[in-house]
Amino acid sequence: MTAATPVLSVEGLRKYFPIRRGVLRRVVGHVKAVDDVSFSIARGETLSLVGESGCGKTTTSRCILRAVQPSAGSIRFLAAEGRPVDVASLPRAELRPVRRQMQMIFQDPYSSLNPRMTISDIIGEPLLVNGMGDLESRRKRVAELLDVVQLPRAYMNRFPHAFSGGQRQRIGIARALALNPALIVADEPVSALDVSVQAQIINLMLELQQRLGLSYLFVAHDLSVVKHVSHRVAVMYVGRIVEVADTRTIFAKPRHPYTEALLSAVPVPDPRKRASRIVLEGEVADPSNVPAGCAFHPRCPYATDRCRSERPELRDAGGGNLVACHRADELALRGVAA
Ligand SMILES: Nc1ncnc2c1ncn2[C@@H]1O[C@H](COP(=O)(O)OP(=O)(O)OP(=O)(O)O)[C@@H](O)[C@H]1O
């Protein structure tokens, strides 16, 4: 496997949730939570998925782990045996060995750990469930995992309530690593933590990536968090990807007006270098009633008549960017100084 071989390759992913009304629970419409999303992640790469609340980030993550059944599309995952499998269509019985190799880190380290289980049981549970090792070898593995996430082994017999948010997130990471996964889906892993602790967890994730060759799908609602973790960034708006580029490029030279607006909210160290914040008018569009044309047009300061009627496709915009905007070539958008 070369560095460029995608560990994960998502194509045309859709997840429509039916909206049911009346006594007969008739389907009267659909929430198009994820609507034709495609991307890939290479071995050792971090792709960040960014966008406002409700744009479909968590639903995309849950589809990848088959926690929800996708409505359409393929999710090709390169399993450790070197055999690509389509997670979207794999029979349930064949999912378990694949699921071991894709793990999730959750946003809320307070509610994602069972308060009645010891740290040893929490971290060792994936091993137990998959019938791996005896009690002694599992405890040995838990001890190693505590070393990996830089927590004292002496914590093994304690319960989650004894720990801070950052320590709990380390426990969550240790648990995710128990089965040696290739891909970790981290859904807002630091959003619930204090800013000082966020940096520690992000540094730990970077170190683990280097050491273990992990690939990350890193979900965040704002761009400032993703700057230091991602190799590439994909920006989502109402169920669709509107821009993808490598991190440096997307920060310096965004090509989509929505990315520009998200970037204008990113704090910069020198306030004099700060471009004025773009305040987006109106609410995020409703995924059960997506505006015609470009879904962003009701909020876009650059919208024209064409934007109101014709949907822009995600296309190659040069310089490594993919962008879905009719005006991408003519607009000079503002990024943020590095
Ligand atoms: N089980 C469900 N049934 C119906 N609608 C759902 C379901 N799960 C999610 N949705 C809807 O799908 C859309 C996308 O939700 P999702 O949770 O994926 O967004 P998100 O980008 O993760 O948002 P946030 O930043 O708030 O976590 C939302 O409109 C949400 O209400």
Ligand code: SF4
């Ligand atoms: S297609 Fe039009 S409305 Fe959509 S982002 Fe581009 S300029 Fe704005």
Ligand SMILES: [Mg+2]
């Ligand atoms: Mg979410």
